[in-house]
Amino acid sequence: MMDGAPRFRYTEAQIIQAEEYPDMRVMLEGNHNTAHNYIGGTIGDPHTSFRDPFVFLIHSNVDRLYATWQLQPEKEWRLDPDRIYGSESDTATTGTYPEAHIGILSPLELWAGVDAPGAEESVVETRPWAPPENQQAIKNSRDKSLVSNPPRYDTTVSG
Numbered sequence: 001m002m003d004g005a006p007r008f009r010y011t012e013a014q015i016i017q018a019e020e021y022p023d024m025r026v027m028l029e030g031n032h033n034t035a036h037n038y039i040g041g042t043i044g045d046p047h048t049s050f051r052d053p054f055v056f057l058i059h060s061n062v063d064r065l066y067a068t069w070q071l072q073p074e075k076e077w078r079l080d081p082d083r084i085y086g087s088e089s090d091t092a093t094t095g096t097y098p099e100a101h102i103g104i105l106s107p108l109e110l111w112a113g114v115d116a117p118g119a120e121e122s123v124v125e126t127r128p129w130a131p132p133e134n135q136q137a138i139k140n141s142r143d144k145s146l147v148s149n150p151p152r153y154d155t156t157v158s159g
Ligand SMILES: [Cu+2]
Pocket: 032, 036, 058, 059
């Protein structure tokens, strides 16, 4: 247990001002990991973190910072699924579970269902993306619905 506030390696301004996605991702993930580890306990373990409602506070802030990065002035290319990810645009799943690295082109759980090619193994089937509804939808991180219309927040973090 650390004393005081978490010591984030990057400021919000640094994250938002990153020019390219890979640089922004590394900073955002780093601060996200710091938040998980700072709180610790259930949230510090990837297998149990989403059993703790406070995890949604961490991830809501990740979403806010990501959307703010996307919506920076004169960066409309960050709303283009073919351009936003830069050098990571064509990455796929590498390695094997549970040590696999998920790529931009990896199918996204839970929407893809458990049988999607390249989907993570040992994911529990979850309705409606499983029988009897079978509403599986194969999407990856370049899906226009996930990139082109980020949420607008009532807080603006300026760079
Ligand atoms: Cu997290």
